[in-house]
Amino acid sequence: MxxxxxxxxxxxxxxxxxxxxxxxxxxxxxxxxxxxxxxxxxxxxxxxxxxxxxxxxxxxxxxxxxxxxxxxxxPKRKKLSFISAFGLACLSLFSFGTAQAQNTSKTSDSSDKNNSKVLQESQESNITVEGTVTDGELPLPGVNIVLQGTTVGTSSDFDGNFTFPQKLKKGDILVFSYLGMKSQKLVINDKNSASSVALQVMMEGDTxxxxxxxxxxxxxxxxxx
Incomplete structure (x- = not known):
């Protein structure tokens, strides 16, 4: 369209x-x-x-x-003219020669950093999150619980209890949503971060x-x- x-x-x-x-x-x-x-x-x-x-x-x-x-x-941007495109191509070729010399010396360092980063992330993703969702008094069954930015999630059972299906790391955000209630975001710091979550009744008509x-x-x- x-x-x-x-x-x-x-x-x-x-x-x-x-x-x-x-x-x-x-x-x-x-x-x-x-x-x-x-x-x-x-x-x-x-x-x-x-x-x-x-x-x-x-x-x-x-x-x-x-x-x-x-x-x-x-709206889509207009296509570059032939002269502009040719100029950019020449500039890219000139830059490539300089960048290639710089990247050669940095390859080994960046590889080591990436490997250590992957290892650190795998070690941090070891928090099992479980808890109970209520309306402040009674348990809420069927609450959607999703890891922000993904489609990974679960829902609370008849007693409002849940266990997230994958291990999380510190700083991950869980989004709790339920029809008629305000959605709530919760930052994970440890395994007890979501031990007790109370949702509030949604009063605003614009949501x-x-x-x-x-x-x-x-x-x-x-x-x-």
Whole structure:
């Protein structure tokens, strides 16, 4: 889509997303037998990229209501002229000769540093995180717990208990989300960091989550503007 486009959900779905079978992009709805894409964790650029690459006539999605708006894709830069491209090519060849001499002397040092960094990270990723999620009083079953920046996660059981499926390292961030509750981020410092997590009821109307079949409509602009 080259033009700006608007996203909307004309008929919100009443199914419980928390009960869907988890998938790589969201969850699988057994009622309509379709994957529901979870857009609530996507940025505007990620949403634009998704709808530029996908056929969107039959996409079902889960959005924060402030994500249902008009998106304006970033225009592509104009191609360089032949002369500019030729000049850049000459400059690149000149720079390559200098950089190659410098990189030769640094290869062994950088290799040693990378090896020690990998070893250090593997040693740090040894924290088993487990705990209980509540609303302050009662346990919350079905809370989504995801490692920030990944699709790795789990959910709390009937008693609100959970054990994260992979070992974490100090500084990792877990995101706790539950329908009707404020999402909470928790920085991992040790194995007791998430021993007790209490979520609060979400009161702000601007963070309401809406789910259903996505309607996309291109917004055309006059060439004179």
């Amino acid at each position: 080259k033009n700006p486009f608007n996203l909307s959900i004309k008929s919100p779905c009443q199914e419980n997303f928390q009960k869907f079978t988890p998938t790589a992009k969201g969850g699988f709805c057994g009622s309509c037998e379709k994957e529901v894409v979870d857009f609530t964790k996507m940025t505007s650029n990620e949403i634009i990229a998704f709808f530029k690459a996908k056929e969107t006539q039959n996409v079902c999605g889960r959005f924060n209501n402030n994500q249902l708006k008009t998106y304006s894709p970033t 309401c989550i809406i789910m259903g079949k996505v309607a996309t409509k291109e917004v055309y602009k006059s060439k004179r503007n």
